[in-house]
Amino acid sequence: MNGEHNRVSIRDLMKVFGRALLLQASWSFDRMQTAGFAYALSPVLKKLYPDPQQYEARLRVHLEYFNTQPYFASFLIGAAVKLEQDRAEGRESEADPAGLKASLMAPLGALGDSFFWGSLKPMSAVAAAALLVTGSWWAPFLFLFLYNTWHVGLRLGMLLWGYAGGGNAVELMSRYPFTRMARRFKIISLALLGGIVGSMPMWRQEFKITTPLPDVAVAGAGLTVIVAAVAVMRKGGSPVKLMLGLAALCLALAYVGVVL
Amino acid sequence: MPALNGHMILSILGVAVLCGIIGLDRTAAGQFMVSQPIVAAPFTGWLLGDVTAGAVVGVTLELLWVLDLPVGSFVPADATVCSISATAIAALAAPGGADSSVIGFSLLLTVPMVPVTMRADSMVRSANSYLVDAVLNASGVEMETLLSRAQKRGLLRFFIKSVALCCVFIPLGLAAVLVFRHLPGFVPAAMSSFVKLAPLIGVASIARKLSILTVDRMVIAGFAVAICLSLLVHAQAPVVLLFAAVAGWIGAVYRERRT
Numbered sequence: 001m002n003g004e005h006n007r008v009s010i011r012d013l014m015k016v017f018g019r020a021l022l023l024q025a026s027w028s029f030d031r032m033q034t035a036g037f038a039y040a041l042s043p044v045l046k047k048l049y050p051d052p053q054q055y056e057a058r059l060r061v062h063l064e065y066f067n068t069q070p071y072f073a074s075f076l077i078g079a080a081v082k083l084e085q086d087r088a089e090g091r092e093s094e095a096d097p098a099g100l101k102a103s104l105m106a107p108l109g110a111l112g113d114s115f116f117w118g119s120l121k122p123m124s125a126v127a128a129a130a131l132l133v134t135g136s137w138w139a140p141f142l143f144l145f146l147y148n149t150w151h152v153g154l155r156l157g158m159l160l161w162g163y164a165g166g167g168n169a170v171e172l173m174s175r176y177p178f179t180r181m182a183r184r185f186k187i188i189s190l191a192l193l194g195g196i197v198g199s200m201p202m203w204r205q206e207f208k209i210t211t212p213l214p215d216v217a218v219a220g221a222g223l224t225v226i227v228a229a230v231a232v233m234r235k236g237g238s239p240v241k242l243m244l245g246l247a248a249l250c251l252a253l254a255y256v257g258v259v260l
Numbered sequence: 261m262p263a264l265n266g267h268m269i270l271s272i273l274g275v276a277v278l279c280g281i282i283g284l285d286r287t288a289a290g291q292f293m294v295s296q297p298i299v300a301a302p303f304t305g306w307l308l309g310d311v312t313a314g315a316v317v318g319v320t321l322e323l324l325w326v327l328d329l330p331v332g333s334f335v336p337a338d339a340t341v342c343s344i345s346a347t348a349i350a351a352l353a354a355p356g357g358a359d360s361s362v363i364g365f366s367l368l369l370t371v372p373m374v375p376v377t378m379r380a381d382s383m384v385r386s387a388n389s390y391l392v393d394a395v396l397n398a399s400g401v402e403m404e405t406l407l408s409r410a411q412k413r414g415l416l417r418f419f420i421k422s423v424a425l426c427c428v429f430i431p432l433g434l435a436a437v438l439v440f441r442h443l444p445g446f447v448p449a450a451m452s453s454f455v456k457l458a459p460l461i462g463v464a465s466i467a468r469k470l471s472i473l474t475v476d477r478m479v480i481a482g483f484a485v486a487i488c489l490s491l492l493v494h495a496q497a498p499v500v501l502l503f504a505a506v507a508g509w510i511g512a513v514y515r516e517r518r519t
Binding site for chain 2: 021024025027028029030032034035038039042046056060063117122125126127128129130132133134135136137139140143144148151180183184186187188189190191192193194195197201202207209215216219222223225227229230231233234239243244246250254255258259260
């Protein structure tokens, strides 16, 4: 059992947070985020277990296979810190960080992938692309602001939440309705996609299609192209194949004298 | 097309190092999304004096690749290397501002880059396995030292991968632009059309992945709002898009209540 002076401080947690940003620095196919997880925890483990043998044994526990969504990993890192602290203080001998990691990394990974990669990132990107295509030079800053307000806030918040709750994922889910927010972000993204096409008459010169047709007809034609492209993709066409197909179509049109 | 002189070589190396640093954000460090094409490409364009090329490349590649998700062991296309390389090719091939045909051709050059970037990324990730194995086989103080070294070497490998890819892609791309300039006139004209239509493919790609419907009502709603505001009220683009987003929000809440 270790003394009070070995308690984890906010400063220690911030150090862990800084190291958690390098969770995937040595990402590999077989071990994935294993080294990153152990690296993030190592300063706290060193503080909690001054005995080198104990420290090595605990570090080895955290070198077991680990992979989840990199931002949601903060929750498990925070929980592992808490469980290790309890264990070091002899308060809870049954504390099992390895079991917690094994049971939560898959569901948290699925949730995080869906929320961050599948909805927040596309929504931020679509909003920024919509603005950049119409000539707003500050669009990349909007993208970074929209994304990182959630990203940094939740990443830091989840580390502290995981530490405070010792890995109580049910409470985390009840506080943040990630699934509902993901669904809303996806719907907003779809509406913004429509907005991009509807604002075609306002696109900057580099993207603007030069044609004698009225603006409504140009936007309508754009929507038709998109519906056709989605239909083709549903039959197995990938974006890369469509890009090549589009290039071939443009070459054919230009050959016969049609240039947009 | 300027000659491959000392200044050009320095520019290529500078862009490659920049790509190496920004590329770390992609997987290895932080993931603050500065590595996304919509940020990385305009920034590169700005540094090279051609923001327009960066903006065009950034918008198009962002829309195309934003939903190429790094889930599990899947290694997505390295859109960072592709977007920075394509921007550099366009900007360096035409100092003072690339025309849309060169930008379009540079965009098309990212198609063969994609599988190469995926292969290189996979190689780095395979090689990283040995770093973790070394940590597991160590003991005592050495274990902590090797863990720290594994992280640093992992970062270095990801950095070198991006630098090396840029050092290959940009000169090859510049050579390709040299050939492109000697092609018949309809080819550059076709590339100008390609630039204008490519974002639509990106929009379709996202719509395809976000909805199970070929014609999603939310896309139509956003389209209708944008058309009405831009053509009838002549509202500014940010206002139009804000209202489209609000329409999406209302639609989301409406769908939730219905279900």
